[in-house]
Every structure is written in structure tokens, then in C-alpha cells.
Amino acid sequence: MSTLDPVRFLTKNMRVDLALIADMIAPGSRVLDIGCGDGTLIDHLFQTKGCDARGIEIDMAEVTRAVAHGLPVMHGDADIDLEHYPDSAFDYVVLSRALQAVERPREVLRQMLRIATRAVVSFPNFGHWLVRWQLLSTGRMPMTATWDRPWHETPNIHPCTIRDFFVLCEAEGYVVERWLATDDGGRRAPWRRASRLANLFGEQGLFLLRHR
Amino acid sequence: MDQTATRIDPANLPNHTHVTFDDGITLECGASLRHHTVAYRTYGMLNADRSNAILVCHALTGDQYVAEPHPITGKPGWWDAVVGPGRPVDTDRFFVICPNVLGGCMGSTGPLTNRELPDGTVIDEPWGTEFPPVTIRDMVRAQKRLIDHLGIDRLFAVLGGSMGGMQVLQWAALYPDAVFAALPIATAAYHSAQNIAFHEVGRQAIFADPEWQNGQYWRTGRIPARGLAVARMCAHITYLSEEALTRKFGRRLQNAPKDNTEAINLFGEMFEVESYLRHQGSTFVQRFDANSYLTITRAMDYFDLAADCGGDLAVAFKGTRTRFLLASFTSDWLFPTIQSRSVARALNRAGANVSFVEFPTDKGHDAFLLDEPDFHRALAGFLGGCAIHAGLAATA
Numbered sequence: 001m002s003t004l005d006p007v008r009f010l011t012k013n014m015r016v017d018l019a020l021i022a023d024m025i026a027p028g029s030r031v032l033d034i035g036c037g038d039g040t041l042i043d044h045l046f047q048t049k050g051c052d053a054r055g056i057e058i059d060m061a062e063v064t065r066a067v068a069h070g071l072p073v074m075h076g077d078a079d080i081d082l083e084h085y086p087d088s089a090f091d092y093v094v095l096s097r098a099l100q101a102v103e104r105p106r107e108v109l110r111q112m113l114r115i116a117t118r119a120v121v122s123f124p125n126f127g128h129w130l131v132r133w134q135l136l137s138t139g140r141m142p143m144t145a146t147w148d149r150p151w152h153e154t155p156n157i158h159p160c161t162i163r164d165f166f167v168l169c170e171a172e173g174y175v176v177e178r179w180l181a182t183d184d185g186g187r188r189a190p191w192r193r194a195s196r197l198a199n200l201f202g203e204q205g206l207f208l209l210r211h212r
Numbered sequence: 213m214d215q216t217a218t219r220i221d222p223a224n225l226p227n228h229t230h231v232t233f234d235d236g237i238t239l240e241c242g243a244s245l246r247h248h249t250v251a252y253r254t255y256g257m258l259n260a261d262r263s264n265a266i267l268v269c270h271a272l273t274g275d276q277y278v279a280e281p282h283p284i285t286g287k288p289g290w291w292d293a294v295v296g297p298g299r300p301v302d303t304d305r306f307f308v309i310c311p312n313v314l315g316g317c318m319g320s321t322g323p324l325t326n327r328e329l330p331d332g333t334v335i336d337e338p339w340g341t342e343f344p345p346v347t348i349r350d351m352v353r354a355q356k357r358l359i360d361h362l363g364i365d366r367l368f369a370v371l372g373g374s375m376g377g378m379q380v381l382q383w384a385a386l387y388p389d390a391v392f393a394a395l396p397i398a399t400a401a402y403h404s405a406q407n408i409a410f411h412e413v414g415r416q417a418i419f420a421d422p423e424w425q426n427g428q429y430w431r432t433g434r435i436p437a438r439g440l441a442v443a444r445m446c447a448h449i450t451y452l453s454e455e456a457l458t459r460k461f462g463r464r465l466q467n468a469p470k471d472n473t474e475a476i477n478l479f480g481e482m483f484e485v486e487s488y489l490r491h492q493g494s495t496f497v498q499r500f501d502a503n504s505y506l507t508i509t510r511a512m513d514y515f516d517l518a519a520d521c522g523g524d525l526a527v528a529f530k531g532t533r534t535r536f537l538l539a540s541f542t543s544d545w546l547f548p549t550i551q552s553r554s555v556a557r558a559l560n561r562a563g564a565n566v567s568f569v570e571f572p573t574d575k576g577h578d579a580f581l582l583d584e585p586d587f588h589r590a591l592a593g594f595l596g597g598c599a600i601h602a603g604l605a606a607t608a
Contacts, residue, residue, distance in 0.1 A: 052565075060570060067567050068589040070597020072535065074556055074568035084560040 017182060017204065018044065021094055021120050024178060024208045025049065029091035032056065032116065034078045034108075035098040039066035042073070056081060079103045082111035090116040097204070099123040100156040106168065113174065113211055122206040125181065127161030127199040146203050162198055162205040169209060178208040228276070228283075228312070228319030229253060233357050243344035246332035250358045251319025252276050252311035255295065256303035258364070263604060265364045266301055266595075267355065268310040269372030269379035272508055273444075273500060275318040278310040279303065284499045293583055300591035305599075306368065313379075314354040315346045315507040321354075323427075323503035340503050341427030348375070348515045352382045359390070368602060369595060371395035373580035374547060375508070378515050381555065384536070385517060385528040393598040395537045395591070398544055398580040400551035401525050401558070402516035407546065410450050411509040414443030418502050427503050440502045441493030448492045453543035453576035461485040518558075525558035532559075535601065536566040537594045539587060541579040567594060 018041045025031060027049040033042050036055025045051035056076040057063045066073035078095065079102050093116035095108070100123050102108045112119040124146040125131075134142035141151040149156070160168075162181060169176055181202025198205070228251040238244045253276040258265060268278050268291065275282075279289040279296045295301045295308055312320040323343040328334050359367065370383045370391050377399025384394040400407075418424055421439025429435050449457075461484040468482045521527035536559055540552040549570045556568040571587045573579040580587070 054565060060572070063569050064571070064586050064590055067537065067569050068586075068593035070593045070600065072565050072567050072597070074538075074560075074566055075553075075570060076556075076568070081557070081560070084557040086561060086563055089563050 015040070017096065017122055017206065020180070020182065020206055021096060021122065022049070024120050024206075025051065025092050025094075027051065030089070031092045031094065032085070032090045033094045033096070034082070034112070035096060036066065036073055036094075037062050039069060039071035039073050041094065041096070042066075042071055043069065078108050082108065082115060085111075085115040087114055088117060092116055092118050092120055094120045096120075096122045097124065100126075100158050100160065102158065105158050105160075106172065109168075109172065109174070109209075113209065117210060118177070119174075119209045120207070121165075121209065122204055123160065123165070124156070125162050125199065125202050125205050126159040127163060128203050129200050132200075162195060162202060165205055165207065166195060169207070173212045174209040175212050176207055177210055180206050182206060230319050231358060231361055233361075237350075237354060237357070239344055239350045240347045241345050245321060245344075246328055247334070248314065248321040248354060248357075249319065249325065250311050250314075250321075250354055251316075252309060252358055253278065253280065254310075255279050255308040256306055258307040258362070259605075262364050263366070263368060263602065264306050265359075265362070265367050266306045266308050266369045266371065267359065267367050267383070268295060268301070268308055269355075269370065269376035269383075270310065270313065271372070271374040271376045272447075272512060273496065273505075274376070275316060275499075276310045276312045277318075279308070282499070285495065290581065293581075294588065294591065300588045301371070301595065302592075306595075309358070309362065311355050311358055313351045313375075313508065315343065315351070315504060315511060317501035317504035322501070323507055324501045338430050338503075340430065341506070343503065343507055345514075346507060346511050348378045348382050348511055349386065349520075351511065352379050352386055355379070355383075356387060356390070366390050366392060368604065369393040369395060369598065371397065371591075372399075373397035374399055374577065375512050377547075378512065378517075381517055381528075382515075384532065384534050385520075388529075388532045388534055391534045392602050393535045393537070393595070395539070395594070396552075396555065397539045398541055398547045398552075398577055399555075400547050401518055401555050403513050404551075408513045410446065410546075411513055413446050415506055415509060417442035417446065418506060424502065427506075429502070435497065436502045437494075437497040440497045440500065440505060441490075443505060444496040444500075445489040445493045448489060450546045451576055451578045453545065453574055455543060455574035456576050456578075457485060459574065461488060525555065526561035529559055529562040529564055532562060532564050534564065535598050536564055537590070538566065538568040539580075539590065540570045541575070541577070541584075541587075542570060542572045543574050544577040544579065546577040 029051050031051050031053040033055040036057050039055050042053035042055045045053040055073040058077050063073050063075045093112040099105050130144050131142040181198035182204045230249050230251040232249040234247050236246050237248050274290050277289055278291045297304045312318040315322045317324045323339045326334050327337050327339045370380045372380050377396035380394050380396040384391050418436055418439035421436035423434045424436035464484045465481045466484050517528050518525040538552045538556050540549040556566050559566040575582055
């Protein structure tokens with residue numbers, strides 16, 4: 001079918017972790033993408049899965065770009081604006097590579113699972129072996145491909161590890177429906193069955209959560 | 213000031229395209245108008261299934277001449293940059309309708325039109341200040357009659373800035389099924405105390421002009437040009453930002469005009485910004501009626517959409533399927549971003565599909581009328597996206 005061509009093109013050019021996120025989302029669902037950037041994921045979800053996908057983005061230039069592409073994106077802040085959505089307004093809420101940058105990660109997760117049935121969360125894993133090795137061997141804050149800003153410049157104020165996140169989900173009563181570790185490009189890493197190995201070798205964690 | 217501008221010349225009033233409804237309209241204040249006229253302009257072609265219509269709502273001192281030279285001033289349409297062939301609101305694709313508001317002075321029923329007695333007879337004397345107070349909702353209901361008259365069940369989009377944006381919000385709240393997309397620009401869901409305060413200064417300037425004659429200035433044929441000009445000057449300051457005034461005029465001086473109509477030139481020279489404001493005032497009175505100014509500023513002051521819904525704006529939009537684009541401008545202090553943001557949040561609470569952008573500019577409230585490429589790209593993109601969701605063909 002000719003309609004598949006642009007889809008493949010789009011997927012190929014989309015960040016690989018966004019493609020993995022899209023795999024977790026059922027066709028035709030209502031989706032809110034928090035920190036949606038220029039709206040690549042919501043465009044993909046609308047084009048390929050017929051989702052009613054919307055976005056929130058804090059960077060006004062990105063919002064302008066998204067709206068100029070005809071995508072429903074509003075300027076907003078995950079820490080402030082989620083409380084204005086009604087309960088269960090969405091089937092999925094996505095927070096991609098932004099959990100570590102919000103002011104109150106636990107509250108943001110609570111809001112996400114209030115306004116949606118399921119939450120898709122991805123974050124860079126601070127437990128990766130290179131991060132551990134750099135801190136151990138140099139005694140200074142790690143600088144890697146994923147953690148690439150000096151400590152005084154980074155927006156990532158709440159780094160966590162994959163194991164930390166499992167602990168938080170347990171404490172908050174969230175069911176981890178699916179999870180996987182990926183490399184920095186977002187490609188699936190082979191440590192899915194062993195969280196300790198994933199925590200050592202995965203550069204990012206990707207989780208699909210729901211309420212217990 | 214140009215003396216010809218201070219007199220009413222009925223022969224000079226252009227004949228505006230209009231439709232008159234004779235089956236009556238009851239206003240929010242309780243008064244009824246047996247007849248009411250809506251003057252309007254259209255651009256582009258309505259498609260076969262009547263699905264490509266866009267209603268443009270004008271601001272306080274705007275009118276229906278949105279995309280063509282003004283019949284009185286000869287100046288380009290007030291939103292020429294936005295509406296026209298190949299423009300963000302592309303008249304090659306969309307059928308654009310722009311009505312003059314109820315209470316206006318460009319052909320729609322207002323204080324300038326002939327008064328109607330309670331039995332419906334029209335007498336040869338303008339309404340003047342006897343014209344009943346109208347509201348934004350009354351304006352929108354009058355526009356709905358026009359849309360019905362044109363045979364359009366659902367507008368593809370309703371857009372407007374400032375008071376035009378108030379009408380957009382009112383349209384979306386009152387006729388949700390008739391509005392596929394709503395674009396309230398640089399506006400608010402209510403008129404703030406500061407907004408009302410500036411309007412009151414303008415109104416007092418008109419009242420203080422001896423030529424106002426209790427609003428019955430048609431009796432002498434002399435209009436309260438000075439008062440109306442001062443009202444315009446005061447309002448115009450609120451449309452600009454301090455940065456824009458500094459950039460355009462700074463503290464530069466120029467020679468004062470030598471004509472005797474500008475009595476107050478104390479030292480033979482004047483600041484450029486003074487000259488600019490006087491020009492704004494004197495050109496305004498050529499095309500606007502003072503009693504209309506009183507009526508419309510009052511309508512804006514009354515506007516409070518949430519008040520009609522027990523104070524919760526989200527209730528006004530509950531269950532709406534309309535797609536919204538809210539846009540504001542960083543240096544707009546008359547309708548600041550916080551106002552648009554609170555509308556966006558109310559729409560979130562109502563579960564609505566809402567886009568919201570603030571554009572960086574130093575041009576103040578007026579930015580929505582001016583050349584703002586990012587804003588125009590967003591308008592075009594939003595309408596294009598909505599057209600896909602509405603199933604509108606790429607070309608009309």
C-alpha cells in the first residue's frame with residue numbers, strides 16, 4: 001500500500017526511542033506527550049495509528065515549530081500544567097527523557113497516572129557502568145554521551161538508575177507492564193530479563209506503567 | 213485637525229454590503245430590536261458542501277473591511293497581512309466572512325442607524341445613546357443569523373484578535389457544534405479592571421467634549437471629534453509597548469504644526485510621539501462614531517465568559533470538540549499571556565484539544581495586526597492541520 005511509504009520514512013527518521021515508545025501505544029488511543037519537542041511522536045501516532053495525540057512543550061520555539069506543522073501542542077510545564085487535566089482524560093501519557101529534568105518527579109508521575117490509564121516513561125540510566133566507573137576512578141561527576149553537560153549546567157536535576165525507578169514504582173503502587181533497557185541511540189539492549197544487568201549496561205530505561 | 217472630519221455628511225457614508233433581518237432579536241439586556249442589519253464582506257469561494265467558511269471577528273475599532281482597501285480611508289484592509297490569496301488565511305482555499313459587529317458604525321445596526329420605536333417603526337433620527345447596551349454575546353448571536361442566512365451549518369474556523377478573540381470564545385461556548393476550529397488571539401475570557409479603567413478614560417474624554425451634546429450630536433452636525441480623538445490616543449498607548457514606543461520615537465523632537473487647530477503647542481516644538489498620537493486620533497474620528505465607541509467599549513467591559521457558567525470557565529467549554537489555538541505576544545500588557553494561558557488551562561480542564569503559543573515581539577498588543585512571521589506560520593499551520601482533521605480537500 002502506498003500509504004505505508006511515508007510511514008516508513010517517518011519512522012526511519014524518528015528518534016529510535018520514540019519508535020519503541022510508539023510500539024507500546026495502542027492504535028486509536030488518546031495520548032498526551034509531555035515534552036513533545038517539535039511533535040514528531042504525536043505526528044507519528046496520528047499518521048500511523050490514528051491516535052488523538054496532543055503535546056505539551058516548555059520550549060516556546062519548539063511549540064511554534066510544532067503548531068506551524070499543524071500539530072496540537074501547547075506551551076506548558078510538566079511540573080505545573082498536568083494538574084489542569086481531568087482524571088482519565090487520556091489512555092496514555094508519555095514522558096520521554098524528561099523525568100530527570102522535572103522539579104518533582106514523583107508528583108509528575110502521580111499526575112500522569114491520574115490523567116491517563118497508562119504512562120510511558122523513559123529516562124537516562126545513571127547506573128550505567130561508564131557513569132559508575134568515571135565517578136569511581138576520577139572522583140568527579142561523570143561526562144558521557146548521555147550525561148553530556150557539566151554538573152553546573154545540566155537541566156538533569158534528578159538523575160536516577162533503572163533500579164531506583166523500580167523501587168519508586170513499587171513504593172507508589174505502579175505496575176510495570178513492560179520495561180526495557182536501550183543504548184543511547186534508543187536501540188533495544190539485550191538485558192531485558194535481568195534488571196541488575198540492565199542497570200549496568202543499559203543507557204536508558206523505558207517503562208510502561210499503570211495503577212495497581 | 214481636519215475640519216471636514218468634524219462634521220457628519222450622510223452623502224459621504226458608503227453603501228455597505230448587508231443583510232437585514234426583520235424577525236427580531238432580543239438582546240441580553242432584555243430590549244428587542246424588531247429589525248437588525250448585519251453589514252459584512254466575503255472573500256474567496258464557498259465550496260460545494262459549504263465546509264470551508266472562516267469567520268473573522270474584528271476588534272473594537274475594526275470593521276468588515278479586513279482584506280481590501282477601506283472605503284473611507286482608502287487604507288489597506290486591517291488584516292491584509294493575514295487574510296488574502298496565499299496568506300495564512302488563504303482566500304484561494306477558504307471562504308472568509310467578516311461582519312461588522314452589532315453596535316458598530318460601518319453599516320451594521322448601531323447607534324448611528326435610524327432609531328426604531330417600540331412598535332417597530334423606524335424614525336428619521338439615529339439611535340445615539342438611546343441604543344440599547346449590547347454584549348459580546350449579542351454580537352455573536354447577530355453573526356450567527358448571518359451565517360445561517362448564508363446557508364452555513366458549521367464554520368471551519370472562527371478567528372479574531374482582542375475583542376475579536378472575545379467573540380471567538382463566545383462563539384465556541386455558545387455554538388460548539390458550529391465551530392470546528394477556534395482561534396482566539398491576544399484576548400481574554402473577561403475584561404480586567406485595568407482594561408475597564410482605560411476604557412472609562414476614553415469614555416470620559418468623549419463626554420467632556422462640548423460637541424458630544426449628550427450624544428445627540430447629529431442635531432448640530434458637529435461630532436465630538438476632540439473627545440473621540442483623545443479616547444483613541446489613550447487607547448492607542450495601551451496597544452503599544454514601551455519598547456516599541458522607544459524604538460519608533462524615543463525622545464526625538466519635531467517642529468509643531470502651525471495650524472490654529474492644534475492650540476496646545478506650548479514651545480513651538482513637540483515630541484514625535486505626540487505628533488504620532490495626534491495623527492492616530494485625528495484619522496480615527498474620520499471613520500468612527502463616538503456613540504459606537506461608547507457602546508462597544510461597554511460591551512467589552514461587560515464580557516466575562518466564566519461568570520455565565522458559575523465562575524468556572526471550563527464549564528463553558530465542557531465536552532467541546534472544537535480545536536483551539538490560543539496565541540499571545542510577550543510585550544502585550546493589555547491582554548497579557550497570563551490571560552491566554554488561563555483560557556488554555558480552562559480548556560484543558562474541559563478536555564478540549566488546545567494549542568497555545570506565545571510569540572516573542574516588542575510590538576505590544578498591536579502585534580496581532582502586524583508582520584509577525586512566526587505567528588503567521590503558526591496560523592497557517594494550525595489551519596492546515598485542522599483542515600486534515602476536518603476532511604477538507606487541499607484545494608477548495
